[in-house]
Amino acid sequence: MTHVLIVEDNINVRITLEAVLQQSNLEITCCTQAIEALAAMKTHPADIVITDIVMPGMNGIELSQELKKLYPDIKILAISGGGHTTNADSSPLEQAKPFVDETLEKPFSTDELKAKLSIMGIKL
Amino acid sequence: MDLRKILLIDILIAAVFFIAVAMWAHESQFLHEIHEDIEDINPNGYVYYTVLIMTFFLAVTGIAIHQIHIHRQSMYIIKHLCSQVAVETENRHQRHKLESLGALAGGLSHEINNALQPILGLTGVLRTEIGDEATPNTLKYLDTINQSALHARDIVQKVLIFSRKDNELEIKTHNLLELLDEIVNFATSLVPSSVSVSRQGFGASADISKPIFVDLDHTGLTQAILNLFVNASHAMEQSGNIKVRLTKNRLNKNEANMLHIAHGEYAVISIADNGCGMSAEMISKIFEPFYTTKNTGHNAGLGLAMTYGLLKDMNGTITVSSFEGIGTEFQLYLPISKEKEDKEESTGEIV
Numbered sequence: 001m002t003h004v005l006i007v008e009d010n011i012n013v014r015i016t017l018e019a020v021l022q023q024s025n026l027e028i029t030c031c032t033q034a035i036e037a038l039a040a041m042k043t044h045p046a047d048i049v050i051t052d053i054v055m056p057g058m059n060g061i062e063l064s065q066e067l068k069k070l071y072p073d074i075k076i077l078a079i080s081g082g083g084h085t086t087n088a089d090s091s092p093l094e095q096a097k098p099f100v101d102e103t104l105e106k107p108f109s110t111d112e113l114k115a116k117l118s119i120m121g122i123k124l
Numbered sequence: 125m126d127l128r129k130i131l132l133i134d135i136l137i138a139a140v141f142f143i144a145v146a147m148w149a150h151e152s153q154f155l156h157e158i159h160e161d162i163e164d165i166n167p168n169g170y171v172y173y174t175v176l177i178m179t180f181f182l183a184v185t186g187i188a189i190h191q192i193h194i195h196r197q198s199m200y201i202i203k204h205l206c207s208q209v210a211v212e213t214e215n216r217h218q219r220h221k222l223e224s225l226g227a228l229a230g231g232l233s234h235e236i237n238n239a240l241q242p243i244l245g246l247t248g249v250l251r252t253e254i255g256d257e258a259t260p261n262t263l264k265y266l267d268t269i270n271q272s273a274l275h276a277r278d279i280v281q282k283v284l285i286f287s288r289k290d291n292e293l294e295i296k297t298h299n300l301l302e303l304l305d306e307i308v309n310f311a312t313s314l315v316p317s318s319v320s321v322s323r324q325g326f327g328a329s330a331d332i333s334k335p336i337f338v339d340l341d342h343t344g345l346t347q348a349i350l351n352l353f354v355n356a357s358h359a360m361e362q363s364g365n366i367k368v369r370l371t372k373n374r375l376n377k378n379e380a381n382m383l384h385i386a387h388g389e390y391a392v393i394s395i396a397d398n399g400c401g402m403s404a405e406m407i408s409k410i411f412e413p414f415y416t417t418k419n420t421g422h423n424a425g426l427g428l429a430m431t432y433g434l435l436k437d438m439n440g441t442i443t444v445s446s447f448e449g450i451g452t453e454f455q456l457y458l459p460i461s462k463e464k465e466d467k468e469e470s471t472g473e474i475v
Contacts, residue, residue, distance in 0.1 A: 012242040013241045016245035016246055019245070019246060020249055023252055080234075081233065081235070082234060082237060105237070107237050107244040108244065109270075110245055
């Protein structure tokens, strides 16, 4: 069974992601922050990580860099509500692109998420 | 008027005045009466005294006239400078307002998108969970929630254009002669058939041997022109004419500064309608987000603010002039691509 790790600080978005993925035959682990996700990966490695980008503490981009270093085969989908919360030149998703496999802008429909996971080779 | 001309006029006035007064003094007994106490007055003395008095008198008049001229000239310069400063201050104020709204839009859209995620995601989940048990009404309501969330997502996307930066636009070099024709064809199909569209400087009548190359985002320009077409057709309730004109304009430093763009050569797309026009108060607000005159319920008042943001992203700008009851004209300035232009000139014929 494919193991999916969700890293998302917003509780409502986390519940939504879990609900959508539960419809498919997947094993799901939820974390509220990056450090927690790194610890979860040590005890029970996931095949795919769906991570938010803008999070307190370690952000999604830093987490993705760390994960790719530790687990080169891991697939990462970065999700973000967009906007420029810092003075950066591009949106969080644009910045994340070099470090992750796929990106998806919030809000997305269940079909859009499932389509993205299919592209990443996840059987739903 | 330069200083030399003013001096020449002073001297001429003085000379004419002098001759007139000298003749009068000679004819009348004016000086004789003054000097009646002097006995042996020389006949030439009349002229001598006249010269003495008049020189003083004319010097004073000349200087006074001269001063008035200079004063008027400097008043003109001061007035001109003041109006320029006022325009610049207003423009800067407007730009700052839009920039800060851009920053606000960026932060706000992140929050709204997160809030919309459960609505959009869970309606899909609920649909599957209810499955066959769903009544037609349940499905209808779920669809309505879903559609509404999608609509909100679109609005957020539009607002985000304020905060997006250049690297998110797909800037490519296009021949505006061809591209504008294509966009105007598309835009024409979206306005009512009672509205006629005329073209000048591009399309069938244009000289295609002189392409106009511009670096721009195809989608962005299409959006901008569509917005202006929609506004124009709303301004002309029954029927009317939209004139689209493409010209080239070389802006010097002063002209470019007034428009807050770099100086150089620009392609100018003018879109003019003969609709109801706008008041001065409306003109001052039209580029502000959420300003709308339409009460259809579907218009968020983002069209022109978005167009402004798009043009700025493409290193251009948009200006407006309008008269109530006569019509409105928008001018879109887009910088002409220098590299491509040079290449064309060196390889193509010089006409």
